Amino acid sequence: MACNFRAAMPPRLLPPLLLALAALAAHAEKGDRAQPMVFTADKEGRLDGVNQRTELLGNVIITQGSLMLRAEKVDVRETRDGYHLAHATGLPGKPVSFRQARDLPGEAIAGVADQLEYDTKTETVRFIGNANVRRTRGAAVAEEVTGAVIVYNSRTEVFTLEGGSASPNPNGRTRIVMMPRAQPGDAPASAPAPLPLQPSTTLTPPRKSS
Template sequence: MPSRLLPLLIVLAAVAAHAEKADRLKPMVFTQDKQGRIDSVNQRTELLGNVIITQGSLMLRAEKVDVRETRDGYHQAFASGTAGNPVSFRQARDVPGESIAGTADQLEYDTRTETVRFIGNANVRRMRGTTVADEVTGAVIVYDSRTEVFTLEGGSASPNPNGRTRIVMMPRAQPGDAAAPASSAPAAALPLQPSTTLTPPRKAP
């Protein structure tokens, strides 16, 4: 079986229910426990030890992060975790009470494209409060927070058997369902849907 499966594109929602739009206008804040290094000439910041990056509702946690600022003022963050302590990412959606949460061995975040790349044992979930609404796993998951499109890739770094990707879609609550009141599911929250018109993001060389 090939070590890498073909990329799979899925769309989280077809309605205008994107990641929190106000986040892009908020300052990016960095905190850490251990050492750091700021290179003003090369516009590069290196952080080490329980690093936390926040920007509005967005929160990224990692053991080590390398942040680089582009000439036009955007940031690219390269984060890595440790054994048993992966990188984590969370960001609110415009749908009240919903968020995107994910973990991976490594993570790349680009403020220009507003994409998050989960690399190695990648797991991304759409949360409704504390409840998992949808979940995707694979070797690599690329999340575009502007369009809420995921690109999934299988391979040897996938947590699933034989390097496969995996998608879990929870059943939606129906009106009158005593086990799951209709009020618990916002009307704008739609299930994951296959995309046949989008192409996967280009990989960095």
């Protein structure tokens, strides 16, 4: 997996630590685009047909194919060309969560943050505040990125990270963790050896003296 650092500008002109992480040549589940967007919530909601705006409150869940977004509050606006802009916020201790399958079988993108912005036209997700995004392969984590702000472009499979006071890492730094890939010829992890079994010994009770 290639790691691409965007640092062509002089350091003094760069915003707080920006870097890009280019992922494998697989994209978010393309079939999701053709699926309906479904909204559910526990509390009140408001649908403004004139301004093309939907507001929902209380354990809000948005689904579209394999995509699932969970938040406490969501404000969705429809653009004139039929796309959607969603802004979601969470609660203390209960951040916004996002998950979407990739075209590669068994892989998905999953992330959490204090706030989230989702643009269906550009197919980008912006994780804002204590952001943590992972690429999973089955139940295993393949890559993990954390920072104050993470922008994920599902078309190009590029993550853009920004550090700052809202980063969960010390001193507001960004962080990338890449797990090693299994190489051909690597021996599978051996299971622990079973405990040796020994036959039980039957004790014969002593004979009573006559």
